[in-house]
Amino acid sequence: MDLQTVLRRAPDSRYRRVQDEGVVIRQSTAEALVVNELGARLLDLIDGQTAIEDLVDRLEKEYEVERSRLEADVLAYLDELERIGLVTAQKD
Amino acid sequence: MSFAARFLALPDLFPARPAGAPCGDETIDLVLPGGPYRIQGLSSRQSSDLSERYGELCRPSVARVEIEVFEAGEGDFVDIDTRGWRYELDLDHAPDRVRIAGLRFMAWIGLEPRLRGALWTSVAGGVRWTELFENYFRILVAYRLLELGGVLLHSAGVADDEGAWVFFGHSGAGKTTIARLSQESGRRVLSDDINALHRDGDTVLVSKMPFAGDLGRAPGGFGAHRLRGLYRLEKGTGNRVSPLPAGRAVASLLSCAPFVNQDPHRLEALADRLEELVSDVSIGTLAFDLSGRFWSALRETA
Numbered sequence: 001m002d003l004q005t006v007l008r009r010a011p012d013s014r015y016r017r018v019q020d021e022g023v024v025i026r027q028s029t030a031e032a033l034v035v036n037e038l039g040a041r042l043l044d045l046i047d048g049q050t051a052i053e054d055l056v057d058r059l060e061k062e063y064e065v066e067r068s069r070l071e072a073d074v075l076a077y078l079d080e081l082e083r084i085g086l087v088t089a090q091k092d
Numbered sequence: 093m094s095f096a097a098r099f100l101a102l103p104d105l106f107p108a109r110p111a112g113a114p115c116g117d118e119t120i121d122l123v124l125p126g127g128p129y130r131i132q133g134l135s136s137r138q139s140s141d142l143s144e145r146y147g148e149l150c151r152p153s154v155a156r157v158e159i160e161v162f163e164a165g166e167g168d169f170v171d172i173d174t175r176g177w178r179y180e181l182d183l184d185h186a187p188d189r190v191r192i193a194g195l196r197f198m199a200w201i202g203l204e205p206r207l208r209g210a211l212w213t214s215v216a217g218g219v220r221w222t223e224l225f226e227n228y229f230r231i232l233v234a235y236r237l238l239e240l241g242g243v244l245l246h247s248a249g250v251a252d253d254e255g256a257w258v259f260f261g262h263s264g265a266g267k268t269t270i271a272r273l274s275q276e277s278g279r280r281v282l283s284d285d286i287n288a289l290h291r292d293g294d295t296v297l298v299s300k301m302p303f304a305g306d307l308g309r310a311p312g313g314f315g316a317h318r319l320r321g322l323y324r325l326e327k328g329t330g331n332r333v334s335p336l337p338a339g340r341a342v343a344s345l346l347s348c349a350p351f352v353n354q355d356p357h358r359l360e361a362l363a364d365r366l367e368e369l370v371s372d373v374s375i376g377t378l379a380f381d382l383s384g385r386f387w388s389a390l391r392e393t394a
Contacts, residue, residue, distance in 0.1 A: 021339025025363055027356035032343035
């Protein structure tokens with residue numbers, strides 16, 4: 001995964017905002033997972049069309065954090081979401 | 093393994109619709125949240141066994157949910173040596189129905205246009221009959237409660253003069269312990285395993301269900317109680333109530349809502365109902381020790 005990767009949410013997952021948290025419901029395993037504010041915002045933005053770099057552009061306007069650190073945090077977080085199967089890389 | 097292959101000799105012949113020869117011509121009504129439930133097509137023995145099992149809950153009523161019981165042949169089912177065997181029902185979910193297969197029975201819950209049930213069995217009566225009926229019936233009740241905006245919840249329910257307190261969590265979270273401590277303090281345990289949360293207008297009510305755990309098997313006490321507080325159990329030292337953010341509350345409750353939380357076609361509806369519930373009631377996390385003093389912490393926050 002790098003800044004040019006385009007991600008989409010896992011097809012078996014349903015996502016909702018509940019106040020400040022994101023709740024992801026995985027239909028295939030009947031699990032409900034909670035993600036923090038950053039995770040919720042990322043899941044809001046992931047649409048299967050936007051590269052991670054463009055997601056970072058959006059977040060840079062919302063969070064007062066150094067660009068390089070934001071990129072590292074977002075990549076690390078998305079790696080984790082991919083590892084647990086909540087997002088997958090979009091294939092061309 | 094395909095659906096029902098563990099239990100049925102010919103799983104492809106699972107009935108497509110509620111039809112067949114009834115076991116008999118007797119009927120009983122069970123008065124429970126979401127009901128009354130009418131069970132019809134019972135043999136005399138099946139009817140008397142259910143009446144004995146459910147006692148005061150059996151009384152003639154105007155039924156809102158109907159369950160038909162049909163006779164099945166012994167040869168319809170696979171012989172299973174149950175020694176050392178872990179029993180799990182086989183469920184098959186579709187948008188408009190649920191199919192269930194188990195030991196000596198197959199069953200169906202129709203969800204559209206109205207909820208209704210059907211059960212086929214070769215068991216004529218006795219404990220095997222009441223157990224298989226209950227294995228099916230509690231699934232049907234879970235769907236019915238969800239349909240009405242409620243939920244069946246793995247939880248300990250405790251009632252006092254002010255209403256009911258519900259403590260939820262998985263096995264080992266402390267439900268039986270907190271129920272025992274509550275009982276020792278003079279409160280009444282509804283169930284230490286499963287309780288019904290249901291609505292009467294804007295009011296959330298808690299009812300004891302006949303599917304009790306170790307505690308709460310005392311007869312009676314089936315009336316509805318106003319919900320005072322809903323707490324996720326957490327092991328810890330001391331007695332402390334902490335806020336439970338809404339997202340985490342919905343996720344935790346969802347994992348404790350049996351049967352319907354395994355249905356991919358109902359998860360969204362379940363999450364909707366839980367989100368409504370979380371916004372309407374006092375909810376938190378309770379850490380407690382064995383002193384029984386957690387009640388003071390609850391009263392300060394409820």
